[in-house]
Amino acid sequence: MVWTKFLRWLFLTATGALGAVLLLVAAVDPYGNLGTGWHRDRVMLDVNQRFMYPQITRSHEFDAAIIGTSTSRLMPPAPFDAAFGARFAALAMNSATAWEQYRIADLFLEENPGARGLVIGLDVVWCDRDAQAGDTTKRGFPDWLYDDSRLDDFQYLLNMKAIEISGRYFGYLVGRETPRYGADGYGVFTPPEGEYDLERARGHIWGAGPRTIVAADPPVLPDAAERAGWQFPALAWIEELFGRLPADAARVLAFVPVHVAKQPRPASRDAAVEAECKARVADIARRTGAVLVDYRFASPLTGTDENFWDPLHVRLPIAERLARDIAAMATGGPAAADARILYRPN
């Protein structure tokens, strides 16, 4: 009898604890995917956007989206909202591969078939010649949050992290936790402007110390046949996404600025590859009726250390200017300073 009682304690404790965890997770719905939460707050309580953004696409509160990596995350949606008369969600994700960006855009278009715009902040990942479907990072990519089935999601919710994020929600209710970014996905991840330290930024940008960027000598000039042989597999995904947008929706492609220290050395093979990639993107813009603007070249913007926190991330006022300027160029305005319009439909 004593052992039967022992077993009863064991089973009741285990099932009780697991049941409590399930109840907690279902009640808080930390990724906003279950639809079982008692609240309708959409609070972004984890820094991993891959897990947080699917609920934004499913909220149906937005009819347009900005995707990209962290290099596009500081651009606020408001100027795009105003320019296109739409409600943009900020769905750019830190260190996202082109495939991951495609996945969130794909989900967005699936959930919001009448979408009115898609802005893609382009950087080097789209020109990766080895990009392939399924590329993810060590941060984990929750395929289960991107599929059509919500029932199977429970198998991914019995873990410490789901409990932790659920717990943060209670912290949020009592004012001890702040959302990591807004309900539209937008968040400023750079420190306050007052804390900007140029010397520190230069350390990030240049490492050992500022240097003069000189062109490769002799210049690498691949011939047309060689260039034609280069593949940029991710670019096809852009065409596919734009093809699914309604005809009158805004299609905007922008090579976002990174510091010249991070750009390919002029006249190098990498520079030739990047130029070819840009040309291919321009072809896609032509075929899909998209606007393509380019900030990714040596310019006063990309050559000034003071504009950057590190070689990839501009300061907030610059990012806000970028959003305004890109929106203006996409709606017929003149080329902004430090930008080129590579293609714009008539």
Add this chain to the structure above:
Amino acid sequence: MRPVAWRAGGTLVGMLFQSQIFLLVFMPIVLGLYHLAARRAVLREWLLIAASLVFYGWWDPRFLPLIAGQALASWALAYLARESYAVHLVRLGILANLAILGIFKYFNFFSDTIASLTGAELDRISVVLPIGISFYTFQIVSYLADLRRGRAPLYSMRRFLLYILLFPQLIAGPIVRHNEIMGQFDGNPHGPGAAEAFARGAVLFVIGLAKKVLLADPLAAMADPVFQTATTAAPAFGAAWLGLAAFTLQIFLDFSAYSEMAIGLGRMMGLRFPDNFDQPYRSLSVREFWRRWHMTLSRFLRDYLYVPLGGSREGTRRYLVATFTTMGLCGLWHGAGWTYVVWGLYHGAGLVVCRGWEARGRTLPKLVAWGLTLVFVMFGWVLFRAADFSAVVTMLTGLAGLGSAAVAVEGATLLVPAALVSLVGVSPQAMVERWLKPHPVFAVATAAVFVYCVLVVGKGQPVSFIYFQF
């Protein structure tokens, strides 16, 4: 052997004991149905066979025809061998089973070896190594060998299938002998002491689960980068020793944990599997180590290889041949590579030296004997774990303090609890059998550890990176 994908980048994705699908779905359903069918022997045996096939097929359904075919064909040969004129069929069965193991596990090893010796270009085959094939093939072979010696009866087909397929010990042991388990299948799972057996089994299972999830897996994350570095450069002194210490503890905790989970599962079904590990790192000699490490394999090799080869009773030469043959094959059984063979021979040499020392009646202070044994075993793990011989050399270079490659080894404090669990007290089996009392506190603690482990192994957890350092 590959206990549970201990190698870095292991691609095993089957239903591991420490997966939620096993812990929360498969195990409760199977145990529930088994105990519902407890009073009907035939039904519960078929149920276990079916469950084992599901378990095994979960790894890769393509493995099912092989294991089922090996088991059924071996049983059929045993059946035919009832007639004395057909006894030679049993030998055929042994050879065929070993040949299957040879093809699936060792074809490329032999092919590569011959190619490197002769310079010939030989074909390699591209097959997936069926999980657990080394374990179940040994069980089949041991049965057929006993049958040939007249020491085993002919079992019913159902019983024999159950013996080979029984899922708790199918993947990574313990290697169970037919005569220690077959009779148990007749026992009543709800007989006297059933609740106690279930409880002790459950606690042992949870101890194994915790060892695997909370100790062995994090230790792997410490050891892997060090051995990875050793494939290209000698790790710095501290990193090399930390990595080796981590792997020494990992391989024991991982492998013994899997055995404990298997034994615990058996106990929950009223079955007793033999013990497999008895705190081997407390050994005072290499001989004692092999009496405490993977005991069911040592026993198998002793009875089916070492003794038939002459053992220690037919002169020194026979003893040396028997020892080195047995230990060389023991190494090969663990993995299809020369590093494993050399690891086995290294232990063979250790056994020979140890025997010679003992035969002269010499002794060492206990602490010295323990230290020497442990260091000997640890250097053996370098051979066992390193990717190839050049990695062995670079790792040894690092251990000698002649390396400089920096490796970030994080979480070294984990070595302390891992060492305590490995060195202090008795084995978990002994602990559970001797000391566990039916007090609710132990029940609640066991449940809490179980739930914690379930949550730790949960899939789909976002990884947060410290990314921006402005």
